[in-house]
C-alpha cells in the first residue's frame with residue numbers, strides 16, 4: 079500500500095517520522111516541507127516517491143545512496159547541507175551562549191576520502207565485484223564509483239576487480255567462510271600521489287598472488303605499494319592484525335602543510351586531507367602557543383597535531399593508545415627534523431592523571447579524542463593541571479558538548495566553537511572548541527590561599543576546595559556591594 083504524507087518535517091538529519099497504524103517509523107532521504115509517498119508493503123515502510131520536491135533537492139547525487147546509507151545528504155544541495163550542519167551546531171551549543179557558530183565547508187564536497195575500503199563478492203555472472211554493505215545488513219551492494227572516494231581509488235579498484243576475475247581469485251563467502259579475497263583497502267596521498275593497496279585475504283593463503291601483482295603493475299595505474307593483510311576472523315572489521323608487504327615499501331608518505339607524514343595500513347590518519355589541514359591550522363592559531371610553552375597533544379595518533387604545534391612550543395608531548403601509531407609518530411617527527419616532541423604510548427586518561435599526581439607544569443592541551451569523547455577523569459586531571467588553554471578537536475559534537483560541561487565544572491570557559499565540514503555528504507561533523515581557564519577562579523584561589531596561609535601553604539595543600547573558593551567569591555561580591563546570585567555549573 080502507498081500512503082501520502084504532506085509537508086513532512088525534518089530536523090538536522092533528512093529523516094521524517096511518520097505514523098502508520100499507530101506505529102512510528104523513520105523515513106530517510108527526505109527534505110523538510112516535501113510531500114512524499116511511503117511504501118508500506120516491505121518489512122519496514124520506505125520512501126517510494128517524492129510528490130512535491132524541495133527546491134534544495136538535487137538529482138545528480140549517488141545512485142546507491144538509499145541502499146548504502148553512508149551519505150545521508152547526497153540528495154541535498156551542498157549549500158543547504160552546510161546550513162543544516164551549522165544550525166545543528168548552533169542549537170546544540172546554545173546553552174554555552176553560542177548563536178552563530180562559524181562553519182567552514184569544503185571547496186569540493188566529493189572525492190575527498192584518502193582512505194577507502196570495499197568488500198568482495200561474486201556477481202551473478204561470476205565476476206569478482208566489490209561494494210559496500212547495505213545499511214544495517216551484511217548484503218553487499220556493488221558500487222563501481224563511490225562519490226566520496228578519490229577518483230584514483232575508484233580507478234584502482236575497478237582495475238583490481240578485472241585482475242582478480244582474470245586470475246580466478248575467489249571472493250570470501252561469509253556464510254561458508256571459504257574463498258580468498260575479503261576486502262580491498264586503499265590509502266591515497268592526494269598531495270604525494272602515492273597509493274597503498276591493501277588486499278585483505280581470508281588467512282595467509284593467496285594462490286595466484288604473484289600473477290595478481292604482475293598484472294596490476296602492468297596496468298601502470300600509480301600503485302606505489304601493495305600489502306596483503308590476513309583476516310580469517312568471523313568479523314566485519316576490515317583489517318586483521320598481521321600482514322606482509324607484496325610490493326614497494328608497505329607504506330606511503332603524504333604532505334600536509336609544510337610537513338611530511340608516513341601512513342601505514344593501520345595508522346590513523348584523518349580521512350579528509352584538505353579538511354585536516356584547515357582544522358589543524360585553525361586549532362594551532364587559536365592555541366596561541368608561546369615558545370616557552372609545554373604542550374600536551376592527547377590522543378595524538380601519528381602525531382600530526384604535535385608536529386603542527388612543535389614549531390611554536392618549547393616542548394610537545396604526544397600521547398596515544400595505539401602503539402603502531404606512536405611508532406609512526408616518532409618516524410614522522412624524525413623525517414620532519416623535529417626534536418622537541420616526545421611521543422608516548424599510553425592511555426590518555428592514565429597519562430593525564432599521572433601528570434596531575436606529579437604536579438607537572440602544562441601550558442596548553444590539545445586533544446582530539448575518538449567519537450566517544452574523553453573521560454571525566456581526564457578532564458578532572460586538566461582541572462588540577464590548570465593549562466591556560468585547551469583546544470578540543472572533536473568528530474562528534476554531542477560528546478564534545480557532554481565534555482564541555484565537565485570542563486565548566488573544572489573552571490574552564492568555552493571561548494569559541496567552530497565547525498569544519500570534514501565529512502561532506504555524510505551526517506558527521508568535525509568541530510573544535512577553545513577553552514580558557516576562568517581567571518577569576520584563579521584569583522579567588524590565590525586570595526583563599528593568602529588568607530589561610532597556615533591551612534593551605536604550610537600543610538602544602540595544593541588544591542583548594544571549591545566550597546572555600548565559592549565562600550571567597552561571596553565575600554568579594556559582598557565587599558563590592560552586591561550579592562552574587564550567579565549560579566555556576
Ligand SMILES: C[S@@+](CC[C@H](N)C(=O)[O-])C[C@H]1O[C@@H](n2cnc3c(N)ncnc32)[C@H](O)[C@@H]1O
Nearest residue numbers: 346377378379380398399400425426446447448
Ligand atoms: C580522532 S583520532 C585523532 C588522531 C590524531 N589527532 C591525528 O589527527 O592523527 C583519535 C585517536 O585517539 C586514539 N585513542 C583512542 N582511545 C585512546 C585512549 N584511551 N588514550 C589515548 N589515545 C586513544 C586513537 O587510537 C586515535 O588515534
